Amino acid sequence: MTAPSSSTASRKGGRWIEQWDPEDEAFWKEKGERIANRNLLFSVLSEHIGFSVWTLWSVLVLFMGPEYGLTPADKFLLTSMVTLVGAVVRVPYTFAVALFGGRNWTIVSAGLLLVPTVAAFTVMEPGTSFSTFLIVGVLAGIGGGNFASSMTNINAFFPLRRKGWALGLNAGGGNIGVPVIQLIALAIIGASGGPRVLLGIYIPFILLAAVLAALFMDNLASVKNDTGAARDAAREGHTWIMSFLYVGTFGSFIGYSFAFGMVLQNQFGRTPLQAAYLTFIGPLLGSLIRPVGGWLADRYGGARITLYNYVGMAAATALLIVAGMQDSLPVFVAVFVVLFVLSGLGNGSTYKMIPGIFQAKAQAKGLRGEEAAAYGRRLSGASMGLIGAVGALGGVGINLAFRQSFLSYGSGTGAFVAFLAFYAACFAVTWAVYLRRPIGGKAAAPAPGTKSQLSYAEV
Structure with a gap:
C-alpha cells in the first residue's frame, strides 16, 4: 500500500498538508513522525505562553499590597473570573482549529495574548479601581483557550498508540507556564521590582511564539470544520463523564495554582516574597509529571491510573485538613506539593482515556482500521474542547470555595472538606463506568444483530 502524501500546499492562506494517516506505520516512519514532532514542539511553546498569560493574575495579586485596597475575598473573586473566562473560551478555540487550521489559529491565538498583557501593563498601579482590575483580569482568560486548540490540533497529528505521551507532553509543556511565571515573579519581587517588569518580559515572547508558529507549523486539511462532530460529542455521555473526571484533575491543578499563594498569605501569614518562594514548586512538579501520567496510561490503561490517582488525591486532601487545623506550615506545604503532583499525573491519564474511549466506540459500531481511527479522531478532537472547558471550571469552583x-x-479547611468529598465521587465514577466488571465475569457474546458491549480495557 502506498503511503499517503504529506506534501504541504498553500491553501486558505497557510501551509496545508492535504493527506495525513499517522496510523499507517510506513507513512509514520518515513515522514509523519518528523512532521508531527515539529508541530508538537512549537505547539508546546505557544501553549506555554498562553498558560503564563492566563495565570498572570495568580502572581499579580501577590504584588498587590494594602495600598491597592483589595480584600482577600476581592482577590479570590478576581482569580475566579479569570479562570471562568479561560474555561469558557476553550469551546470556540477547539473548533477554531477546524475552521482556520492548526497553524493559522496558533498564530492568531498567540498574537491575541498581547491584548491582556498590554492592558495589565497599563493599569497595574495603586489607585486603579477593583472593577478595572476585574475587567482587565478577565481579558487574561483568553490564555486558557490556547490549551484547547493546541490539544485538538496535536491529537490529529499522532497515532492512537502515541497519543498518551504526545498529549501529555503538549499539555505538560503548557502547564509548566504556570510555575515559570511564578519563578520569574519570585526573581522580580526578590529584586524589589514591580509587576510591570514581569509584564514587559512577556511581550517579546508572545511575538516570538507567533512568528515561530508561522514559520514551522502546518495545517491538516483532514481536520475539516465539522459541526456534526461537536453535536455528536455533546450528545455522547462519555464526554460529560470525562468532563466530570477532568474537573477533579485539571480543575484541581489550575484552581490550586491560582489559590496556593493566597492561602499561604491569608491562612499562614506569609509575605508576598515568602509565598512566592513556595507557590511555584507544586505547579512545576505537576506540569513535569503530566507526560508521565500519559505514558503510564499508554502502558497500564488510563482508567486504572486515574482510579488510583484519585485515591492519592483524597488521602493528600485529608492530610491537608489535619495540617491546616494544627497550623503546621511545613506539613501543609509538603502535602500540597504532593497534591499538585497527583493532579498533574491524573491530567495525563484522563486525557489519554478520551481517544481510547472513542476508539472503543468505533469498534463497538463494527468499524475497523482507518475507518475506526478516523471516527475516533473526529469525536475525540471535538470532545476535548468540551472536556477541557468543563474541567477548567473546576478551577473556578476551587477559588470560590476558598473565598467562601x-x-x-x-x-481554607472548609473548602478542603468539600474537595475530599468530590475526589471520592470521582473515584466512584471511574470505577463504576470504566473498570467495574459484569457480575459473573466476562460478558457473554452479543446476539446476532445486536451491538457489542464496549470494552475499555485499553482506555
Whole structure:
C-alpha cells in the first residue's frame, strides 16, 4: 500500500498538508513522525505562553499590597473570573482549529495574548479601581483557550498508540507556564521590582511564539470544520463523564495554582516574597509529571491510573485538613506539593482515556482500521474542547470555595472538606463506568444483530 502524501500546499492562506494517516506505520516512519514532532514542539511553546498569560493574575495579586485596597475575598473573586473566562473560551478555540487550521489559529491565538498583557501593563498601579482590575483580569482568560486548540490540533497529528505521551507532553509543556511565571515573579519581587517588569518580559515572547508558529507549523486539511462532530460529542455521555473526571484533575491543578499563594498569605501569614518562594514548586512538579501520567496510561490503561490517582488525591486532601487545623506550615506545604503532583499525573491519564474511549466506540459500531481511527479522531478532537472547558471550571469552583471558606471560617479547611468529598465521587465514577466488571465475569457474546458491549480495557 502506498503511503499517503504529506506534501504541504498553500491553501486558505497557510501551509496545508492535504493527506495525513499517522496510523499507517510506513507513512509514520518515513515522514509523519518528523512532521508531527515539529508541530508538537512549537505547539508546546505557544501553549506555554498562553498558560503564563492566563495565570498572570495568580502572581499579580501577590504584588498587590494594602495600598491597592483589595480584600482577600476581592482577590479570590478576581482569580475566579479569570479562570471562568479561560474555561469558557476553550469551546470556540477547539473548533477554531477546524475552521482556520492548526497553524493559522496558533498564530492568531498567540498574537491575541498581547491584548491582556498590554492592558495589565497599563493599569497595574495603586489607585486603579477593583472593577478595572476585574475587567482587565478577565481579558487574561483568553490564555486558557490556547490549551484547547493546541490539544485538538496535536491529537490529529499522532497515532492512537502515541497519543498518551504526545498529549501529555503538549499539555505538560503548557502547564509548566504556570510555575515559570511564578519563578520569574519570585526573581522580580526578590529584586524589589514591580509587576510591570514581569509584564514587559512577556511581550517579546508572545511575538516570538507567533512568528515561530508561522514559520514551522502546518495545517491538516483532514481536520475539516465539522459541526456534526461537536453535536455528536455533546450528545455522547462519555464526554460529560470525562468532563466530570477532568474537573477533579485539571480543575484541581489550575484552581490550586491560582489559590496556593493566597492561602499561604491569608491562612499562614506569609509575605508576598515568602509565598512566592513556595507557590511555584507544586505547579512545576505537576506540569513535569503530566507526560508521565500519559505514558503510564499508554502502558497500564488510563482508567486504572486515574482510579488510583484519585485515591492519592483524597488521602493528600485529608492530610491537608489535619495540617491546616494544627497550623503546621511545613506539613501543609509538603502535602500540597504532593497534591499538585497527583493532579498533574491524573491530567495525563484522563486525557489519554478520551481517544481510547472513542476508539472503543468505533469498534463497538463494527468499524475497523482507518475507518475506526478516523471516527475516533473526529469525536475525540471535538470532545476535548468540551472536556477541557468543563474541567477548567473546576478551577473556578476551587477559588470560590476558598473565598467562601475564608469568609465563613477564616481558613481554607472548609473548602478542603468539600474537595475530599468530590475526589471520592470521582473515584466512584471511574470505577463504576470504566473498570467495574459484569457480575459473573466476562460478558457473554452479543446476539446476532445486536451491538457489542464496549470494552475499555485499553482506555
